[in-house]
Amino acid sequence: MIMRRGVFAVKIDTKILGEIEVANESVIRFKEGLLGLEDFNDYVLLELPGNDKFFCLQSMEDSDLAFFVIRPWDFFPDYEADIPDSELSAMGITRPEHLSLYCILTVPEEIKHITANLLAPIVVGGEKNEGKQLVLAETEYKTKHRLFPEKGV
Amino acid sequence: MLVLSRRENEGIVIGEGIVVRVMAIEDGRVRLGIEAPREVPIHREEIFEAIKEENREASRAAAEMMDALKKLKKLKNL
Numbered sequence: 001m002i003m004r005r006g007v008f009a010v011k012i013d014t015k016i017l018g019e020i021e022v023a024n025e026s027v028i029r030f031k032e033g034l035l036g037l038e039d040f041n042d043y044v045l046l047e048l049p050g051n052d053k054f055f056c057l058q059s060m061e062d063s064d065l066a067f068f069v070i071r072p073w074d075f076f077p078d079y080e081a082d083i084p085d086s087e088l089s090a091m092g093i094t095r096p097e098h099l100s101l102y103c104i105l106t107v108p109e110e111i112k113h114i115t116a117n118l119l120a121p122i123v124v125g126g127e128k129n130e131g132k133q134l135v136l137a138e139t140e141y142k143t144k145h146r147l148f149p150e151k152g153v
Numbered sequence: 154m155l156v157l158s159r160r161e162n163e164g165i166v167i168g169e170g171i172v173v174r175v176m177a178i179e180d181g182r183v184r185l186g187i188e189a190p191r192e193v194p195i196h197r198e199e200i201f202e203a204i205k206e207e208n209r210e211a212s213r214a215a216a217e218m219m220d221a222l223k224k225l226k227k228l229k230n231l
Contacts, residue, residue, distance in 0.1 A: 015216055015218070034208050035201060036205030036206070036209055037208055037212065048218070048222055051226070054222055054225070058215075063215070064216070065212055066212070066215035066218065067208075067212060068211070068214040068218050068221065084191065086191065086192030104207070104208065104211045105214070106210050107211075107217065107221045111224040111225060111228060112228055114221070117204070117208075119200070119204065120207070120208075133208075135196050135200060135204060137194060137196065144207070148228070
């Protein structure tokens with residue numbers, strides 16, 4: 001760990017941006033990991049050069065493990081996620097403005113068929129910058145929603 | 154694993170505040186009624202399997218992310 005200008009920084013290896021330094025406080029800790037990937041707990045959210053809609057959720061433990069994510073409302077303005085208060089308080093989120101929500105993208109061979117997982121969004125927030133993948137209850141959302149649906153379908 | 158037999162309208166109690174009751178049995182399907190505190194998440198098991206599979210598929214994005222971004226820009230002029 002390096003301390004610079006009063007901020008602790010950590011070096012991480014990323015597939016897309018090479019080795020980078022991030023502020024220690026920007027580390028997002030997923031106590032339970034992501035579903036199916038429970039052994040990986042620390043991630044950082046990276047901005048991707050040249051755009052403001054797509055982000056990279058990079059594992060700090062494995063440079064090969066990274067997710068392409070979006071803020072759902074950039075693409076699905078009507079998206080609704082009913083997040084139980086108990087989940088928020090467990091994460092130490094007391095005010096909604098301290099919360100961010102992201103959805104994971106799956107990139108198929110044909111890029112235009114790229115999909116977002118609206119059923120299991122990622123909540124990030126709280127004093128300790130915790131992250132959790134939620135499974136929305138009583139919802140019509142699925143794991144794959146096209147970002148760019150074909151017209152007339 | 155604990156295995157119990159239950160008839161229609163019989164239930165089981167799990168911990169404090171969770172009751173699972175067999176509401177009906179018909180054609181190889183069992184309808185269950187579940188009472189639980191609001192903060193206890195309840196989901197069909199296959200939902201979790203689908204999300205795990207989706208996560209695994211999505212986690213392979215690292216190597217191709219910048220390439221995908223380029224293609225997306227071309228596609229939509231983002």
